[in-house]
Amino acid sequence: MALEQLNMLGKKCPEPVLKIAVKAPEMIKGDILEVLGDCPTFEKDVRAWCKRLDKLLLSIQDEGNGKKRIQIQF
């Protein structure tokens, strides 16, 4: 079970979600992808992506100044 990270700071939505989508094939079942983003709709988009693709949203951590750290389990 691996933990992969993806830094999406400064990237405007929906680019973070598209990056997660591109990253997804590399993930195997049980792997966790941690994504750091500051786009105002970042959280909303990741939530929608997880729901649509049936992925588990493990956590959302607000780190201030609009930055959020989200963990997704595959």
Place this chain on the structure above:
Amino acid sequence: MNSNAPKKPIRCWEFFKCLHSECPAYHAADCKCWLHPGSCCHNSHQKKDANKLEMCLACPVLQENMNTGDMGSTLDLVRHQFHTYQKEIDERDNATERFRQALETGLSDVIAALTKLATGDPSVRLTETSDLETVRQIKRLVNEAAENLSDIVDLSHEFAIGLAEHFDVLHRVSTGDLSARIQGSSPVELLESLKKVTNTTIESVAREIMEHRQTTINLKESETRFRTFIENAPIGISIRRPDMTFEYLNPTFTNILGYTIEDFPSKEDWFEKAYPDETYRAMVKNIWESDFQKHNGNERIKKRSFTVRCKDGKDKIISFQTVLLPDGRYLLTYSDITEKALSEATIKQSEEKYRTLVDNIKDGVFIQVDGIVEFVNDALARMIGCTTEEMIGRPITDFIVPEDHDRVMDHYKRRMRNEEVESEYTIRLRHKDNKTIVTVVIKAGIFSFHDRLAAIGTINDITERMRAEEEKKKLEKKLQRSQHLEAIGTLAGGVAHDLNNILSGIVSYPELLLVDLPYSSPLRKPIQIIQRSGEKAAAIVQDLLTLARRGVAVKRAVNLNQVITDFLKSHEFDHLKQRHSNITVDTDLAADLPNIHASPIHISKTVMNLLFNAAEAMPNGGEIIIKTDRRYVDQPIRGYDEVQVGNYTTLEISDNGVGICATDLDKIFEPFYTKKKMGRSGTGLGMAVVWGAVKDHQGHIDVKSGKDSGTTFTLFFPVTKEKPHPEIPQLSPKEYQGNGEKILVVDDMAAQREIAKAILTKLGYAVATVASGEEAIEYLKTHDADLLLLDMIMKPGIDGLETFRRVRENNPHQKAIVASGFSLSDRVEEIRKLGVAIYLKKPYSIENLGMALRSELER
């Protein structure tokens, strides 16, 4: 201002030539127009106070009318005006400050909102409250922009999420997860459509992949089976590359031929080892190449058999079957048919032998199973106008006349039950033309054919034989009738000559006697009875001759209508009408009727006999119709008699009497056959005379009759183009008297010579008589005669024809007439051709002889 001379104040309306009479200045007592509120200048021109002040101070009226006293009033007015202005300025400053503050607050919110938007957060919304309309309007625009931006962002995010899902699903599919499908629903129509397309495509691909997987599995299984089959096949198998080199040989190949794949590094090795004989090899190669060129892409190439040399040096007959595989390779099978070929050759020889026999046998051969034709030979097919292909497979009853179906099937079933059945029997087959009936004798038996019970038999066409037998019977019948008539004819001919000569005495002498006998003589009546009896006897003799076709028919062109018309005026017809008073006779005679070559006497007799016959058939009275017509018969009519092709004049006599039954119809023309009552009938020769007369005229008879439905006789006489000779005019006794002309009577019978001499002398001729032809010739050498009265049959010397022929040699202009009791027709015809136009039948009357002599002498 000039203080020395007070100026007269000027009135403003005068100075400006104002005509506005409503203005307070116009009606004011003083000229201080600038002090009067509501003046025209104040309202229209001065407008606001500050401007009024400025305007009034510059006005020439004020300057002209200003004085000290007025100055104070004016300054008050100015001061008041200043205060007013000051107050307004203060209010404006306050308002400006409030505006600035409101603007600053509003723009601060707007800038914050735009800042958020700029960072990509379209969720920002402003309260649209402000003292400043402009600010409120800007806030509304910001909110609208945020909302629009939010929609666009949401849409782009929806696209992104949808795209991400598609990417994920397609990735899963690409990695083998064929169950992956786009699950989420989207408000975006395009994404929903894309979802359907993607899922359909995945399903299709998944199906194909599954099928492909299954096919691969099947292929592997098939390949395993194929390999197992090939390895264990009872026939030799090879797989050859497109260049025909060997790729694989199965063990059976080696077992049969002894070769292994190492023996054939090239295709030429195969040919050289398998076919060591060069000529044979060349032939095989030619056949191979030809077959390969002809197969035109067909998978299967023609099966061939060749003799192949095995590795151990033995020869085997191998059957080759080549199949072109889809990848261009060839699969060849090798069957060792050495033993089979040898036995087949034996069977083939045997089969050819039997086939030749069956094909060339004259009889038909058939095999039928369960009523269906399994086999027929050409001979049988030809019998009924079919081909063998048209017969095989059809019910056997299709070829048998319906009346014989039951009989054939009964035979068949009884045979199948092994019952005793006649080995051969006659049936009738139906020809393909549905008209001809083929009579055959069938011989059949039950045999095992292809493990089934079948009727196998031969069929012999006996139609011709039956027809020949029928014809033979007819001919025999005809012969019998002919012999019958011949006997009668011989009898009649034998007696006719002598009888007629005898009758001449009975007929002619009474006539001679009557000429000289007074009308009051009591002998007259008995003599007349003797004469009529003689005439009747002569008529009977003539009838006998006619029916025996020995009658002397002197024929000439005759109009049938004329014969009928003459008969209807005759004593015989009068006699008929008296005897059958309850019948009527009508005629329907065709105009322009063609002539016939006929003997009028015989035709007249024929008409008479038919009329009497019709009258006798109507005891209770009725109607007889005599009809004549012309007919062209374009094909033979097979009725009572057979009417041949040709142009005919027909005579039809029909009645509505009792009719003739079928059994009697066959006999009606036989001599002495009669159904008439005794005492009413004639000689029994009437209809026989009709038959004889018609046949003497090369004619034909048809009869149609039915019980109680009347009878119609139709006589066909061949037409002639000859014109009728003018009738010999009826002469009075004085006119046929002779004038001393010399007549030589030639007759072997003394009585005849006497009768002739008596009559001729009575008629005024100079008569000499001789007893034979030879005597006549001798007589004429020293004498002359104006006319010879020649008998035809004179025994034992030459007959009348020969006599006349010899006389003519000496005297080509010698005239003669023939008088005979009986003569053969051909002799009479012969003498007629020599120039003897008149044939006088004995016994003759004085009148007949006299008229004949006059006619010939004056010709």
